[in-house]
Amino acid sequence: MFRFTTGERAELYNVILQAFGAANERLETALGLDEVRARLRTVGWLDAIHDDDLQEALRKLREWQLLDVVQNHAENYRTAEEYERRNLQYSLTRRGEAALAGVEHALSVLAATGALQTAVLEAVTDRLDELFVLLGDPASSDRRVFTTLQELEGHLEALLANTRAFNGELQRLLRAEGADLATFREVKAATVAYLQEFLRNLDQRGQAVASAAQRVEQRGVPLLHERALRGAELPPLAGGDPAPAWLERRQARWEGLRAWFLPADGSRPRVEQLHDVARRAIVTLLQVLDRITESRRRSSSAAQDFRELARWFAAAPTEDDLHRLWSAASGLGPARHAHLAHPDPELVPSSSTWAEAPPVEVSALLRTSGRTERFTRTGKVRDIGGIKAARAERARKERAELDAAWDILGTGGPVRLSAFGRLEHAVFERLLDLLGRALAVRPDGIGVRRAVTSDGRVEIVLRPCDGGRAVLRTSQGRLEGPDYLVEIRSPGSRSAGSRSAGVRMSMTEEAG
Numbered sequence: 001m002f003r004f005t006t007g008e009r010a011e012l013y014n015v016i017l018q019a020f021g022a023a024n025e026r027l028e029t030a031l032g033l034d035e036v037r038a039r040l041r042t043v044g045w046l047d048a049i050h051d052d053d054l055q056e057a058l059r060k061l062r063e064w065q066l067l068d069v070v071q072n073h074a075e076n077y078r079t080a081e082e083y084e085r086r087n088l089q090y091s092l093t094r095r096g097e098a099a100l101a102g103v104e105h106a107l108s109v110l111a112a113t114g115a116l117q118t119a120v121l122e123a124v125t126d127r128l129d130e131l132f133v134l135l136g137d138p139a140s141s142d143r144r145v146f147t148t149l150q151e152l153e154g155h156l157e158a159l160l161a162n163t164r165a166f167n168g169e170l171q172r173l174l175r176a177e178g179a180d181l182a183t184f185r186e187v188k189a190a191t192v193a194y195l196q197e198f199l200r201n202l203d204q205r206g207q208a209v210a211s212a213a214q215r216v217e218q219r220g221v222p223l224l225h226e227r228a229l230r231g232a233e234l235p236p237l238a239g240g241d242p243a244p245a246w247l248e249r250r251q252a253r254w255e256g257l258r259a260w261f262l263p264a265d266g267s268r269p270r271v272e273q274l275h276d277v278a279r280r281a282i283v284t285l286l287q288v289l290d291r292i293t294e295s296r297r298r299s300s301s302a303a304q305d306f307r308e309l310a311r312w313f314a315a316a317p318t319e320d321d322l323h324r325l326w327s328a329a330s331g332l333g334p335a336r337h338a339h340l341a342h343p344d345p346e347l348v349p350s351s352s353t354w355a356e357a358p359p360v361e362v363s364a365l366l367r368t369s370g371r372t373e374r375f376t377r378t379g380k381v382r383d384i385g386g387i388k389a390a391r392a393e394r395a396r397k398e399r400a401e402l403d404a405a406w407d408i409l410g411t412g413g414p415v416r417l418s419a420f421g422r423l424e425h426a427v428f429e430r431l432l433d434l435l436g437r438a439l440a441v442r443p444d445g446i447g448v449r450r451a452v453t454s455d456g457r458v459e460i461v462l463r464p465c466d467g468g469r470a471v472l473r474t475s476q477g478r479l480e481g482p483d484y485l486v487e488i489r490s491p492g493s494r495s496a497g498s499r500s501a502g503v504r505m506s507m508t509e510e511a512g
Contacts, residue, residue: 146231
């Protein structure tokens with residue numbers, strides 16, 4: 001199928017297929033010899049070409065089953081020459097279309113650059129939320145379900161393709177050698193910053209996609225695919241019903257979504273593996289940058305230093321110069337322990353030479369620091385048991401306060417924001433953090449905003465309310481703003497009844 005990409009005439013074969021591809025875009029499925037010649041100029045072929053060479057190229061493409069030829073019986077021909085030139089009409093076969101698409105895809109992959117785009121994760125979440133709303137409304141259009149599902153699969157495919165491409169480029173960057181050090185260092189530093197920005201709130205975005213997929217599955221994935229199939233309006237085929245193959249592809253795409261964010265077997269989601277790959281890449285890049293910085297700080301290696309020293313020794317004019325050079329290079333000057341005495345000097349006569357006298361112990365620190373060891377009392381080991389216990393107790397206390405705050409804020413269903421009334425300041429700060437996360441998220445088609453905490457344990461849902469103002473009071477002041485319908489879900493909180501009772505008690509105290 002791809003034999004046209006090699007050989008002496010590969011460029012001519014390629015532009016001929018591109019000419020037929022450009023004609024297909026204009027809904028021109030068949031071209032004569034003169035039309036093929038005219039189309040060659042539109043795709044960049046400006047060299048002169050003889051009719052025999054063009055016909056031979058078309059014949060080879062027919063032989064490879066990339067082009068098909070038919071006779072044009074609808075034309076009126078005035079001369080035999082005109083009949084020869086205009087009778088045959090060429091068009092792309094299915095193999096030709098596939099071969100052209102394969103080459104164009106290969107070129108696009110070579111020219112493309114991968115990217116880690118958090119906006120794609122948010123788009124996937126938005127499409128899942130939209131499907132959840134559409135499935136809950138029987139009056140919604142099946143065509144709308146189909147187009148939304150197509151957008152979801154497109155975003156997911158873009159995420160996978162960009163991730164694969166970026167990971168490949170990242171691994172090639174880690175193995176890159178011989179590049180200009182200045183450019184190399186700038187690229188790696190920018191890549192580290194890019195990865196760190198991508199990892200920010202990645203867990204939260206992945207958890208949001210998983211939660212949205214679970215909500216859609218509660219409505220039923222088979223129902224989703226059935227309605228999308230009706231909205232697709234597939235044309236009938238001579239080979240049979242296209243619906244089973246279409247549904248099978250949709251199910252495979254959904255399983256791919258689950259594998260990335262919500263594996264059915266309980267294994268680790270692939271988005272977390274991407275998290276690990278990015279972190280390992282950051283560590284590796286920083287290590288490479290440290291080595292580059294260290295190599296810049298040192299102008300030459302130890303081997304080069306010794307070679308240069310050998311040249312100096314070879315060029316020294318006298319033996320005295322050799323001794324001076326050795327002293328300057330090695331630092332092995334006169335002994336610094338001549339002042340040391342024997343433990344019992346009376347046993348060693350002053351007239352004894354050093355070669356005959358017993359040895360004297362020399363401190364190892366004398367060469368490096370110029371002083372001997374001083375033996376003192378061993379330092380007392382610090383007992384950190386009390387510090388560890390205090391830190392553990394403080395962590396348990398903070399965790400208990402956090403669980404208590406989520407327990408108080410859990411609504412068990414939609415309630416008005418104004419129903420919270422007066423709150424402890426610590427609980428109010430948690431509520432304010434949740435409201436800030438929700439208001440930072442773009443609302444869906446019906447105005448609903450969803451957000452989760454960074455650990456994914458608590459979810460808040462904000463729905464627009466019919467006007468009104470909400471006033472929340474704490475010991476340090478009051479907050480006034482638009483009223484919303486708020487629903488806060490915490491897996492470890494109390495029952496819905498007790499939470500609702502807590503909200504009603506708060507409202508009663510506020511009225512009092």
